[in-house]
Amino acid sequence: MAVIAGSRPSVPSLAAALGGAARILQRNLLVYRRTWRGSLFGSFLTPLLYLSAMGIGLATLMANGARGALGGFSYVDFLGPGILASSCMQSASFESTYPIMGKIMWRKNYEAILATPIQVHHLLLGELSWIGFRMTTMSSVFLVVLTLFGIPRSPLALLAIPFAVLTGLAFAAPIIAFSATRTNDSGFAALFRFVINPLFLFSGTFFPVSQLPDAVEWVAAATPLYHGVALVRGAVLDAMPATWPLHLAYLLVFLAATAYVAYRLLYRRLVK
Amino acid sequence: MPPTDEVLVHARGLTKRFGEFTAVNAVDFDVRTAEAFGFLGPNGAGKTSTMKMIACSSPVTDGDLSVIGMDPRRQAAQIKARLGVVPQTDNLDAELSVIENLLMYARYFDIPTSVSRPRAAELLEFMQLTERANDQVEPLSGGMKRRLTIARALINEPELIILDEPTTGLDPQARHLLWERLYRLKQRGATLIITTHYMDEAEQLCDRLVVMDKALIVAAGTPRELIEQYSTREVLELRIPDGARESLDGRLDGLAERVEELPDRYLLYADDGEHALEAVHAREIPIESALVRRATLEDVFLRLTGRSLVE
Numbered sequence: 053m054a055v056i057a058g059s060r061p062s063v064p065s066l067a068a069a070l071g072g073a074a075r076i077l078q079r080n081l082l083v084y085r086r087t088w089r090g091s092l093f094g095s096f097l098t099p100l101l102y103l104s105a106m107g108i109g110l111a112t113l114m115a116n117g118a119r120g121a122l123g124g125f126s127y128v129d130f131l132g133p134g135i136l137a138s139s140c141m142q143s144a145s146f147e148s149t150y151p152i153m154g155k156i157m158w159r160k161n162y163e164a165i166l167a168t169p170i171q172v173h174h175l176l177l178g179e180l181s182w183i184g185f186r187m188t189t190m191s192s193v194f195l196v197v198l199t200l201f202g203i204p205r206s207p208l209a210l211l212a213i214p215f216a217v218l219t220g221l222a223f224a225a226p227i228i229a230f231s232a233t234r235t236n237d238s239g240f241a242a243l244f245r246f247v248i249n250p251l252f253l254f255s256g257t258f259f260p261v262s263q264l265p266d267a268v269e270w271v272a273a274a275t276p277l278y279h280g281v282a283l284v285r286g287a288v289l290d291a292m293p294a295t296w297p298l299h300l301a302y303l304l305v306f307l308a309a310t311a312y313v314a315y316r317l318l319y320r321r322l323v324k
Numbered sequence: 325m326p327p328t329d330e331v332l333v334h335a336r337g338l339t340k341r342f343g344e345f346t347a348v349n350a351v352d353f354d355v356r357t358a359e360a361f362g363f364l365g366p367n368g369a370g371k372t373s374t375m376k377m378i379a380c381s382s383p384v385t386d387g388d389l390s391v392i393g394m395d396p397r398r399q400a401a402q403i404k405a406r407l408g409v410v411p412q413t414d415n416l417d418a419e420l421s422v423i424e425n426l427l428m429y430a431r432y433f434d435i436p437t438s439v440s441r442p443r444a445a446e447l448l449e450f451m452q453l454t455e456r457a458n459d460q461v462e463p464l465s466g467g468m469k470r471r472l473t474i475a476r477a478l479i480n481e482p483e484l485i486i487l488d489e490p491t492t493g494l495d496p497q498a499r500h501l502l503w504e505r506l507y508r509l510k511q512r513g514a515t516l517i518i519t520t521h522y523m524d525e526a527e528q529l530c531d532r533l534v535v536m537d538k539a540l541i542v543a544a545g546t547p548r549e550l551i552e553q554y555s556t557r558e559v560l561e562l563r564i565p566d567g568a569r570e571s572l573d574g575r576l577d578g579l580a581e582r583v584e585e586l587p588d589r590y591l592l593y594a595d596d597g598e599h600a601l602e603a604v605h606a607r608e609i610p611i612e613s614a615l616v617r618r619a620t621l622e623d624v625f626l627r628l629t630g631r632s633l634v635e
Contacts, residue, residue: 068401071434072432075431075432075434078428078431079417079420079428079431082420082424082428083419083420159415159417159418160411160413160415161415161417163381163411163415164411164415164416164417164429164476165432166381167379167381167404167407167409167411168404168405168429168432168433168480169401169402169404169405169432169433169434170432171400171401323381323382323383324342324382
């Protein structure tokens with residue numbers, strides 16, 4: 053047993069990191085092969101239900117005067133892209149809780165993988181790529197449904213996909229960091245109840261944040277979802293706000309910073 | 325392939341601390357190419373921590389360690405590329421099938437599937453798992469999962485295979501099958517490092533071993549050397565009737581090199597057990613039953629690490 057395949061250079065190189073991340077992505081895709089139909093169907097159903105119930109049902113109760121507060125758009129138009137961004141937040145958040153914790157402590161996948169040349173930052177990059185992939189398929193299906201409702205105004209709407217993916221990742225990274233510190237799953241229920249669901253309700257998905265009292269408005273504006281909704285809505289409705297570079301920069305910086313924290317916490321958890 | 329003099333793993337003053345707790349306290353050992361090297365010791369002795377440092381999955385706190393001529397501090401990924409690791413508890417990928425577990429693991433080593441597919445088929449054959457290739461992992465028996473974990477550790481054709489308690493929890497048939505496979509790996513020239521607290525396993529598999537206790541190496545040598553050094557060739561086990569124990573005071577003295585009193589029996593360590601038994605009869609010591617047996621590593625182990633429970 054002498055010939056060894058797969059030795060890597062000792063210098064931590066970007067190529068090795070991307071190669072390692074690609075393996076993690078590949079592993080998750082291998083598992084996904086068995087479940088993708090159900091998952092895509094879910095991506096199709098969610099916007100359909102929301103837009104039918106709220107966009108059509110609820111909107112008919114609204115006075116036309118609401119249009120002013122909605123930037124001149126109908127409620128369905130306003131709601132559709134908001135739901136897209138916040139669904140990405142919810143799915144990416146979920147993917148960063150139980151599945152990650154399972155791989156850390158229940159099924160110990162990471163322990164097995166770290167016995168190979170794969171390193172912790174490859175793992176993290178791989179999981180984020182995987183969540184990015186899931187968000188891409190989800191928002192693509194979503195966009196098709198929005199199109200069925202006649203919501204997108206121009207091809208600029210395609211930009212909503214990367215914006216929505218970025219929004220999801222900006223939640224995935226800090227929540228992976230959180231999961232890396234947990235020794236049981238009891239924190240996850242609280243995370244969804246006290247963080248994710250309130251954000252879903254108050255970050256501009258269902259109504260403009262400007263409707264909120266000033267103090268609450270500032271809190272909402274500090275969360276990634278607010279910025280994600282602004283970008284996705286701007287792209288879908290071909291009405292990018294003048295502040296779009298700020299929203300984009302906020303999400304990118306937030307993602308980079310929380311991904312670094314996630315790396316440190318995962319490393320501390322997995323390498324003892 | 326007989327063991328060589330070439331040193332594959334070299335440790336001097338190797339230390340692992342977790343905060344205030346010292347798990348491995350400045351141990352020295354050398355593992356040679358193509359030998360089976362054992363770490364024996366009770367739970368918590370520091371065996372697994374030592375294994376993890378060798379496997380580059382746990383950073384060395386202090387001391388020198390070289391694995392396959394490389395430094396785990398700087399070259400962990402290259403070392404890992406040439407290791408096979410079998411952890412104490414199976415960590416197979418429960419979401420993949422048996423064959424996918426091997427093929428995917430090969431990808432983590434950057435081995436293309438065109439190379440790993442025939443290799444995986446061969447390993448499944450070797451580990452008697454061919455019929456289960458497309459099954460999910462969960463319904464497999466404990467022995468099968470263990471064999472699959474070992475097959476997975478071999479997918480990169482490692483030079484050094486690290487097995488942490490490879491047969492714990494398996495039934496005798498499964499253990500013997502594993503021993504036989506590990507022996508065949510050794511014959512093919514693989515170097516094995518094994519931790520165990522089964523003495524029969526150590527005697528079966530290990531060319532040389534160290535006994536660890538409380539973070540230290542307390543003895544080192546071949547199984548035969550250890551028995552010679554820490555035990556006698558034979559052991560006479562005596563059961564004395566309950567009422568007669570008190571009146572025994574001092575009457576066993578001088579019959580053996582060492583006498584150990586246990587709650588249910590006496591152990592007389594003597595090179596010639598039959599001779600010692602004759603002497604017991606000559607002194608008319610009342611006995612319920614007597615057994616002469618060869619000394620084993622278990623006697624060495626209990627002498628070195630004590631009889632009290634470690635929990």
